[in-house]
Amino acid sequence: MALSDEEQRLLEQMEQALAADDPKLAHALRGTGVIKIHRRRALLAALGFVVGLAALVAGMETSPIVSILGFLVMLATAILAITSWQRVEADDAHSAPSRVTSEMGFMDRLEERWRHRDDGN
Incomplete structure (x- = not known):
């Protein structure tokens, strides 16, 4: 079951409050390995793209099946590289809260x- 926008916003606020109150715990829970995994996956996907391109070009001279397989690769x-890189950017943006927000307490942010x-109304 997906979270509603309000629930997602509240969850993000709680995560930011945790990061502001106890950065070591938040860092341990967040895990830095996730970003490395997605970067590695994006790099491997880029290499796979080059291999697919080589198969596409080589298949033009040998067999159309090789070209089709190269295109599919x-x-x-x-697609894998794009989704992995978007995930890296999202994780990087999410892991670096703004300085002003991290200096404020949870209740101060709610009051603001x-x-x-x-x-606004």
């Missing part, structure tokens, strides 16, 4: 959001 690895909500 290129397509699959391109409450004040901004009143200003």
